[in-house]
Amino acid sequence: MNVLGKVTVLPKLPAELRRLEELAYNLYWSWTPHAQALYQDLDPALWERFNHNPLRVLLEVAQSRLDELARDSRYLARVRRVLADFDAYLQAPTTWAKHNAAELGQIAYFSMEYGFYESLPIYSGGLGILAGDHCKSASDLGLPFAAVGLLFHQGYFRQMINKDGWQEEAYDELDLTTLPIKPARTPEGKEVRLAVPVAGRDVHIRVWTLLVGRIPVYLLDTNVPENSEADRALTARLYGPGQDLRIQQELVLGVGGVRALRQLGVNATVFHMNEGHAAFLGLERIRELVQGGLDFASAVEAVASGTIFTTHTPVPAGNDAFPLDLVGRYLGDWPAQLGTSWEAMTELARHDQPWGQTFSMTVLALRLSRAANGVSELHGEVSRKMWNFLYPGASEDEVPVGHVTNGAHTLTFLAQKLRDLYASVLPEDWQERIEDQAMWEAAIPGIPDENLVAALRDLKLDMIQFVRGRLQEQLRRNGASAADIKAAGSVLSPEALTIGFARRFATYKRATLLFRDRARLSAILNDPARPVQFVFAGKAHPADNPGKAFIQEIYRMSQEAEFRGKIVILENYDMNVARHLVQGVDIWLNNPRRPLEASGTSGMKASINGALNFSILDGWWRESFDGTNGYAIGDEREFSSLDVQDDADSFSLYETLEDQIVPLYYRRDERGFNHGWLEKVRRAIITVAPQFSMQRQVIDYTQKYYLPLSARAQQVWANDFALARELAAWKRYVLEQWPNTTIQASADVPATAEPGQTLKVRAQVNAANLSPRDVRVEAILEREGQRERVVLSHGGNGSYEGEIALSNSGLYTVSARMLPSRPELAGELELGLIKWA
Numbered sequence: 001m002n003v004l005g006k007v008t009v010l011p012k013l014p015a016e017l018r019r020l021e022e023l024a025y026n027l028y029w030s031w032t033p034h035a036q037a038l039y040q041d042l043d044p045a046l047w048e049r050f051n052h053n054p055l056r057v058l059l060e061v062a063q064s065r066l067d068e069l070a071r072d073s074r075y076l077a078r079v080r081r082v083l084a085d086f087d088a089y090l091q092a093p094t095t096w097a098k099h100n101a102a103e104l105g106q107i108a109y110f111s112m113e114y115g116f117y118e119s120l121p122i123y124s125g126g127l128g129i130l131a132g133d134h135c136k137s138a139s140d141l142g143l144p145f146a147a148v149g150l151l152f153h154q155g156y157f158r159q160m161i162n163k164d165g166w167q168e169e170a171y172d173e174l175d176l177t178t179l180p181i182k183p184a185r186t187p188e189g190k191e192v193r194l195a196v197p198v199a200g201r202d203v204h205i206r207v208w209t210l211l212v213g214r215i216p217v218y219l220l221d222t223n224v225p226e227n228s229e230a231d232r233a234l235t236a237r238l239y240g241p242g243q244d245l246r247i248q249q250e251l252v253l254g255v256g257g258v259r260a261l262r263q264l265g266v267n268a269t270v271f272h273m274n275e276g277h278a279a280f281l282g283l284e285r286i287r288e289l290v291q292g293g294l295d296f297a298s299a300v301e302a303v304a305s306g307t308i309f310t311t312h313t314p315v316p317a318g319n320d321a322f323p324l325d326l327v328g329r330y331l332g333d334w335p336a337q338l339g340t341s342w343e344a345m346t347e348l349a350r351h352d353q354p355w356g357q358t359f360s361m362t363v364l365a366l367r368l369s370r371a372a373n374g375v376s377e378l379h380g381e382v383s384r385k386m387w388n389f390l391y392p393g394a395s396e397d398e399v400p401v402g403h404v405t406n407g408a409h410t411l412t413f414l415a416q417k418l419r420d421l422y423a424s425v426l427p428e429d430w431q432e433r434i435e436d437q438a439m440w441e442a443a444i445p446g447i448p449d450e451n452l453v454a455a456l457r458d459l460k461l462d463m464i465q466f467v468r469g470r471l472q473e474q475l476r477r478n479g480a481s482a483a484d485i486k487a488a489g490s491v492l493s494p495e496a497l498t499i500g501f502a503r504r505f506a507t508y509k510r511a512t513l514l515f516r517d518r519a520r521l522s523a524i525l526n527d528p529a530r531p532v533q534f535v536f537a538g539k540a541h542p543a544d545n546p547g548k549a550f551i552q553e554i555y556r557m558s559q560e561a562e563f564r565g566k567i568v569i570l571e572n573y574d575m576n577v578a579r580h581l582v583q584g585v586d587i588w589l590n591n592p593r594r595p596l597e598a599s600g601t602s603g604m605k606a607s608i609n610g611a612l613n614f615s616i617l618d619g620w621w622r623e624s625f626d627g628t629n630g631y632a633i634g635d636e637r638e639f640s641s642l643d644v645q646d647d648a649d650s651f652s653l654y655e656t657l658e659d660q661i662v663p664l665y666y667r668r669d670e671r672g673f674n675h676g677w678l679e680k681v682r683r684a685i686i687t688v689a690p691q692f693s694m695q696r697q698v699i700d701y702t703q704k705y706y707l708p709l710s711a712r713a714q715q716v717w718a719n720d721f722a723l724a725r726e727l728a729a730w731k732r733y734v735l736e737q738w739p740n741t742t743i744q745a746s747a748d749v750p751a752t753a754e755p756g757q758t759l760k761v762r763a764q765v766n767a768a769n770l771s772p773r774d775v776r777v778e779a780i781l782e783r784e785g786q787r788e789r790v791v792l793s794h795g796g797n798g799s800y801e802g803e804i805a806l807s808n809s810g811l812y813t814v815s816a817r818m819l820p821s822r823p824e825l826a827g828e829l830e831l832g833l834i835k836w837a
């Protein structure tokens, strides 16, 4: 058959229901269960069949049903209430951002993936959910914010687990007419179209607008008739195979994204690169400035001044590093457009590996930003260590990578039942100050035991029903026997302690750690008085066979007689499955190999829903765990071998389950309640809901990065980039002079000294042709990894001196060094130059 064209026929919505279409086009509904229920009630079967897609339900629902509801006064009252809330949300005049409106420039946020909702499957895991949540909170807070990403028309993939327990992937072509997106338009009303040069040809791109509350997300799409079949497929699949595809997708995102913003009239001051995938946006902005007459080095200064880079992975494979010949194929003609040489361009991204020089997107992002951060305190530390080599002479703690710990978007993941329960004790404006710890501390103890127990029990029953239904579907598809299908209808007991484990099946997350001592596990699960059961879910990347083998191992365990009905693994982990699990289990398990979990966020979602987090002290949990709000696995040790680490962690896991979690879970007081458990649940809510909310996270980004970068960029760009030019010229001069500089130093160091004594340090500097204003000379006192710095003062003729105090007893080392210095630098290591005496 030859398809001649497609046409979407929108239903004739009765006047009373007309605004349901407008609401369907704003993802406000995705964190508003009452809004979702309006579409679900139009036709519950359609709602399920199309994976919770309001627009699709509106397109497919029978006209007679619409007419019927248009006369249903109770339904109409619900519609009016949701719309009133929606309007109030969109127009809220006093938002958090208003307090900073004068200083805060427009923010442009770039990410390869976004997890907004299950029916818009353009995410693979935590990185995408985080980006989606970031947008939602940017909207909640009223930030001047626009996001850029790609529209993957086959998504990531749909996961099926076959009857052997092996993961299979299906790629469904999304029908764009049923997604809540509209063609993006220029301020003049024209549809945005642009092209990106890729290896000598033009790749044509169209742009879609997705509304997330008050902010737009612009999704780039190469699936247009002007493109070759291969180019149309560039935006087919997220994280498809091969580096050729990856670099082209990154060009579409970075270069195409900047071009799209120009056409849309979005004039950003701050650019936020969420992971190195987006770093080509920096090259495109440099190209624009160079085409406008600025030189390359000044353009680098101008672009970097307002840019922030967030790194997400301490796993080397997670950092894109392209071979130079590949980069030559795709970016061979870029140096000419950037007004620079191939060497200078590739130097910006240089990462020398054992197999040769590579073009690292992380290095590029670090070089083209003036602020960088990891996503938890520990991940900040690990990142500083990982990228220390880029700053020779600097110690780990000086590497300019900070941290903002991740959060989760509260309303997206909090069950409606709990939302109502919390609202009954929280102040009326609680949604505007989710980050307010004192508010949660004051309110949550006021929830009566019986109400909390009832809500948690309902959610657990919902989750179990959901799991049974999903398992039966899977079995039917795999041709299972009627008896097996029937048996799946009664897996999991509502009375048993239920533990959830769901995430991407990357091997460092060790999904099978639980099975390291099978006999011990069996004893825990099969204790007749105190049974325990597990629900697993998660996707392995299609090319990750070890990850798929983990899925298979769990599947096989779930089929063993001793574990049947007590260990289950669900297929196709997505946001819908995630919500059911975090809302319905008692314990949320996370056992990654420390320190490879940069943050983790699913445990936050569980905690705010009253499921206790039980996790390795990695990522966010290392900051949150306080002994009262969940459980820790292992300690903060470092290990000599992976095997030793796996043994120690699994041992701790079993022991904590046997000695602490199971006994506490099954305790009951005279009234039949489990007060000890409920206290822990309340502590989890109180400690995690404010501190690990996305609202807190986005406020942190704004205060720590967006506001200072706005100011800095405006300063650097003023008067036709005067400061950018000055900084570039100054850096060039310093780099020239630096090899000719020398520093010698001496200190009066006695063999022993008393606390309180001071040391005199002297240095003699030959600054070549640099002025004393251009360098800073300092003494460094080091003791057990702690550094103290004292700036030495210049006494003329290159001689410097100063005194340092020995405040405590211990073994100190004293040294001296010099760095280029200038008040306008964003950081002391911007030039990467340190000379030690």
Ligand SMILES: *Cc1c(COP(=O)(O)O)cnc(C)c1O
Pocket (backbone or CB within 6 Å): 124, 125, 126, 127, 129, 502, 503, 504, 573, 574, 575, 578, 579, 599, 600, 601, 602, 603, 605
């Ligand atoms: C929250 C979430 C993740 C990330 O969870 P981690 O704990 O960071 O692994 C991945 N996938 C889905 C569907 C999620 O909702």
